[in-house]
Amino acid sequence: MSPKAGPRTYLRPTAMLAPTASLAAVERLVRIAGREDLASSAVELIVREGDVRTSVDLLQTSALRAKAETDPVLADLLEMIEAPRPPLAGLTLDRPRLMGIVNVTPDSFSDGGAFSSAQAAIDHALQLEAGGADILDIGGESTRPGAEPVSIEDELRRVLPVIEGLAGRTKALISIDTRKADVMRRALAAGAHMINDVAALTYEPACMEVAAVSDAPVILMHAQGDPRTMQAAPYYDDCLLDVCDWLEARITACEAAGIARSRLVIDPGIGFGKNLAHNLELLTGLSLLHGLGVPLLLGASRKSFIGMLSGVKTARERVPGSIAAALQGAAQGVQILRVHDVAETRQALTVWEAMRHGAA
Ligand code: 9MG
Numbered sequence: 001m002s003p004k005a006g007p008r009t010y011l012r013p014t015a016m017l018a019p020t021a022s023l024a025a026v027e028r029l030v031r032i033a034g035r036e037d038l039a040s041s042a043v044e045l046i047v048r049e050g051d052v053r054t055s056v057d058l059l060q061t062s063a064l065r066a067k068a069e070t071d072p073v074l075a076d077l078l079e080m081i082e083a084p085r086p087p088l089a090g091l092t093l094d095r096p097r098l099m100g101i102v103n104v105t106p107d108s109f110s111d112g113g114a115f116s117s118a119q120a121a122i123d124h125a126l127q128l129e130a131g132g133a134d135i136l137d138i139g140g141e142s143t144r145p146g147a148e149p150v151s152i153e154d155e156l157r158r159v160l161p162v163i164e165g166l167a168g169r170t171k172a173l174i175s176i177d178t179r180k181a182d183v184m185r186r187a188l189a190a191g192a193h194m195i196n197d198v199a200a201l202t203y204e205p206a207c208m209e210v211a212a213v214s215d216a217p218v219i220l221m222h223a224q225g226d227p228r229t230m231q232a233a234p235y236y237d238d239c240l241l242d243v244c245d246w247l248e249a250r251i252t253a254c255e256a257a258g259i260a261r262s263r264l265v266i267d268p269g270i271g272f273g274k275n276l277a278h279n280l281e282l283l284t285g286l287s288l289l290h291g292l293g294v295p296l297l298l299g300a301s302r303k304s305f306i307g308m309l310s311g312v313k314t315a316r317e318r319v320p321g322s323i324a325a326a327l328q329g330a331a332q333g334v335q336i337l338r339v340h341d342v343a344e345t346r347q348a349l350t351v352w353e354a355m356r357h358g359a360a
Contacts, residue, residue, distance in 0.1 A: 007049045010241060011077045012288035013040030014058070016331055018356040028062040032290060032333040034084025035094060037357070040287070045074075051237035080293035085335065086262045088217040089173050089193045091134055093295050093335040096349055099135040099175065099196075100128030100342045101301065104158040105142045118161035122169075125162070129172045131343030135194070135336065136170065138162050138187075139177030143198050145231040145271070145304075155183050160190050167191025175219070181206035188214050196338075198223055198272060200250045212258040219265045219297055220250045224273025231273070239278040240285040243268050248292055265336065267297040270325075271304060279305040283325060287332040299338035300325035323348045 019026050019039045029039035043064050045057045059067070068074040085093045104121045125136045140158030141150045159176065166174055167190065176187035179199040184207060188195075193216060200220035201207040211218050222243045224234050236242045247266045254264055266289060268282045279300075289296050300306070306321030307313065319341050326337045326345050330352065339345045354360050 007047055007054070008241075008245075009073050009077065010046040010048070010244065010288055011064075011074070011081060011291050012044040012046065012285060013081060013290060013333070014044055014287065015042040016040055016287070016333070025062060028065060030061050030064070030078065031082045032287070033093070033295070033335065034082065035333065037095070037353075038333050044288075046241070046288075048238065048241055053238060053241070077291050081290045083293060085295045088263075088265065088295065091173055095353075096330045096334065097134040097336045098132055098342050098345060098349075099137050099297070099336050099338040100125065100131070100133030100172075101338060101340045102128065102136055102138045102162065103142070104138060104140045104162050107142070117158070118165060121162045122165040125166055125172075126170065128342045129170050132346035133172050133342045135173045135175050136166065137175040137177045137196055137338060138166075138192070139196075140183070141178065143179075143227045143272075145227060147227045149228075152180055152182050155180065156186055159183065159187060163187055163190040163192050179203035179207070181210045184210045184214075188216055192216070195219065197221065198227075198269065200247075201254065202250075208254070208257045208259075211254070215263070217263045217265060218254070218259060219267055220247060220254070221267040221272065221297075221299075222246055222269040227272075231275075234273040234275055234278060236278060239274065239281045240288060243282060244289055244292065247289065251292060251294065261294060264294045265297050266292060266294055267299060267338075270298065270300045276305050276308050279303075283328055286329060286334060290333060295335040296329075296333070297336040297338060298326070298329035298334045300329070301337075301339040301341065319344060327352055 013030050018037050019029055029041055032038045041061055043059050045059055046053055047055045068078050102121055102125045138159050140155040163174055173193040175194045175196045176192040177196040178184055179197055181204045184195050195216055196219040198221045201211055251264055255261055270279050301322040302315040302318040306318040310321050323345055329337055
């Protein structure tokens with residue numbers, strides 16, 4: 001892609017474990033985002049010059065800590081990785097949280113008039129909450145590959161009744177999934193607590209302003225291109241590092257506009273301008289993004305890469321693969337998993353966590 005200035009260092013925590021106090025050298029482990037239950041015992045140290053990785057080393061965390069004593073770049077990165085993430089609108093991030101997907105698009109609730117669609121979406125959202133959703137993500141514009149944009153009026157007509165119907169009826173946080181400033185503003189006024197933007201506040205200049213004057217958390221997702229055309233020929237020099245650099249630049253832009261880092265969440269945008277190899281590179285390397293010092297969100301649920309890997313055709317057949325992707329995210333310390341199948345993912349996480357700790 002664009003030329004990159006000077007060498008850049010990245011750390012990717014690996015060899016994750018659930019630390020116990022009795023473990024030898026427990027204090028040398030790298031704690032992920034302040035988590036009691038997740039630490040790394042070895043870290044990949046990656047250096048890139050220009051567009052190429054010039055070195056990749058695997059260091060035990062004790063060797064890394066020793067190196068960081070004389071290397072301020074490493075010391076800063078370690079601090080970013082280990083710092084506890086503050087709660088988002090009151091939601092603590094000390095364990096994986098589930099964001100349930102509520103698509104209020106005609107193909108999702110196509111059962112007639114506007115009211116019955118909104119009511120169906122509200123009922124569905126409450127079911128997701130009962131199944132264990134901590135956040136309900138309400139969206140009125142499809143961002144699937146090839147999807148056409150919808151007007152502001154149509155988007156508002158779809159999402160506002162659902163947000164108004166949920167506000168005060170759910171303990172879950174309500175998130176507005178939109179790229180548009182007016183939709184953000186009206187949704188927040190109607191009771192939404194946070195913004196989920198697949199364009200990371202770049203779709204309209206006013207988005208940054210709306211987010212800055214609110215106190216809502218903002219999810220900044222990486223995408224290459226627009227949903228209509230993004231899958232045509234995605235290209236990266238190094239997908240994981242390019243996505244990391246791009247998200248870092250968005251964090252910097254948000255901070256400059258007055259949005260505190262403590263309000264930001266980042267997301268690599270699985271399937272948004274990425275081919276199968278790119279998606280797998282991101283899913284394998286996710287933990288590198290902890291170096292940006294903010295919580296991570298992963299949205300892999302029912303996406304087409306699962307169909308490509310498994311040979312299944314429809315989105316509904318991709319639930320088992322979606323759960324596998326969610327567990328991969330949880331294992332790398334992702335704090336928020338955006339999923340369609342909340343109860344199924346919650347069950348998988350409960351069992352996986354009990355097995356990690358050896359206790360319920
Ligand atoms: C709206 N939407 C669809 N896919 C998504 C993903 O992967 N992440 C986020 N944040 N939003 C998404």
